Amino acid sequence: MDIFEFYRKDRWPHVFCPGCGNGTVMNCFFRAFNEAGLSLDNTVFVGGIGCSSRVPLYINSDALHTTHGRAIAFATGLKLAKPGLKVVVFTGDGDLGAIGGNHFINGCRRNVDMTVICINNNIYGMTGGQASITTPHDFQSTTTPYGNKEYPFDLAEIAVAAGANYVARWTTRQVHELTKSMKSALQKRGFALVEVVSQCPTNFGRRNKMADPSQMLEWFKSNTVRRDKAKSAELDHVDLNLAGQITVGEFVDRNRECYEELIGVEKHG
Numbered sequence: 001m002d003i004f005e006f007y008r009k010d011r012w013p014h015v016f017c018p019g020c021g022n023g024t025v026m027n028c029f030f031r032a033f034n035e036a037g038l039s040l041d042n043t044v045f046v047g048g049i050g051c052s053s054r055v056p057l058y059i060n061s062d063a064l065h066t067t068h069g070r071a072i073a074f075a076t077g078l079k080l081a082k083p084g085l086k087v088v089v090f091t092g093d094g095d096l097g098a099i100g101g102n103h104f105i106n107g108c109r110r111n112v113d114m115t116v117i118c119i120n121n122n123i124y125g126m127t128g129g130q131a132s133i134t135t136p137h138d139f140q141s142t143t144t145p146y147g148n149k150e151y152p153f154d155l156a157e158i159a160v161a162a163g164a165n166y167v168a169r170w171t172t173r174q175v176h177e178l179t180k181s182m183k184s185a186l187q188k189r190g191f192a193l194v195e196v197v198s199q200c201p202t203n204f205g206r207r208n209k210m211a212d213p214s215q216m217l218e219w220f221k222s223n224t225v226r227r228d229k230a231k232s233a234e235l236d237h238v239d240l241n242l243a244g245q246i247t248v249g250e251f252v253d254r255n256r257e258c259y260e261e262l263i264g265v266e267k268h269g
Contacts, residue, residue, distance in 0.1 A: 006030045006040070008060050015054060017125075019205075019213030021172035021198030022052055025119055028175055032182035043086040046075045048095035051126045052119035052198075055090040069099030072107040075114050076259075083265050087113070088186075093120040093134040097155050101133075104155075108162035110259040111190045117182070118155060118193060121200035129203035136244060140207045156195050160252045165190030167251040169227075171197040171220040174248065181250060190258040197246055224248050 006026075016022045033043075045056035045063040048071035056063035066074040071091050079087045096104050096118050107114070123141055124130040131141040131148050134155065138147040156169040166188040168181035178196060185192035199205060199216035210216045227249040 001034055003030050006060055008058050011058050014058060017202040019201040022119060024172045025196050026055060028179040029182050032179045032186060036183050036186045038086060043088060046071050046089045048091050050092035050095045052090055052092040053095050069095055072100060072103040076107060076112050079112055079114055080265055083260050089114055089116045091118050094124050094132045097153050098133045105162045108159050108164040108191050111163055111165055111256050112259045113190055115185045116193045118195045119198045120195055121198050121204060123200055123204040125200045125203045156251050159193045164193050165256055166192035166253050169195040170248050171224060172199060173217050173220045190256060227251060
């Protein structure tokens with residue numbers, strides 16, 4: 001398919017801010033979906049509340065726009081009712097890990113067969129720029145004007161520990177790696193998470209001296225480290241000074257039995 005065939009053009013213009021990374025994520029996803037040979041007619045998209053959760057509304061397929069933090073719960077029910085469908089969730093760091101944190105952990109624990117794309121912009125971008133669970137330490141937001149004194153959740157590591165079958169994290173700068181991981185996630189049985197650290201120049205960048213999207217992309221470039229390199233350094237007792245660094249790469253790729261197999265749900269349309 002041509003990339004533009006994936007869009008609901010009647011929903012344009014979109015609501016995303018200039019320079020937002022959501023467009024890059026959508027482009028990478030559509031390419032991965034196409035390369036995986038999947039069909040929009042057999043796929044349903046689920047989103048919660050937030051900037052990134054609006055992505056399903058622009059895809060030319062069936063979609064559920066659910067309540068805040070409940071995307072995984074809705075997707076779980078949908079998958080159990082219609083196991084033959086491919087279920088894809090688009091969510092954000094707050095929707096998935098804050099108000100939706102318990103659903104997220106248990107979705108990984110149960111290993112429900114779904115693909116989750118979490119666009120992490122490190123802030124509550126849609127509602128005014130408040131600090132989120134992933135806002136880096138000492139960075140500013142509307143609720144932390146003197147710097148965030150809390151330390152962020154690591155959503156990818158949480159998913160690994162909770163039992164997800166596939167977990168990867170990249171930034172919007174690493175489009176080739178991101179597309180490849182999205183394809184792997186779409187082809188994986190069980191809970192598959194791809195976290196995308198994305199720029200929000202309007203709310204996160206502007207308050208942290210990165211109002212130009214290119215500044216945020218340069219920040220990603222200078223503040224990312226491959227997870228395998230970080231783990232090797234840890235084992236070798238080498239100090240890489242990882243404070244504030246974003247670890248990227250494929251975190252886990254395993255084949256635990258998924259929830260539908262455990263409870264004996266038969267495939268049907």
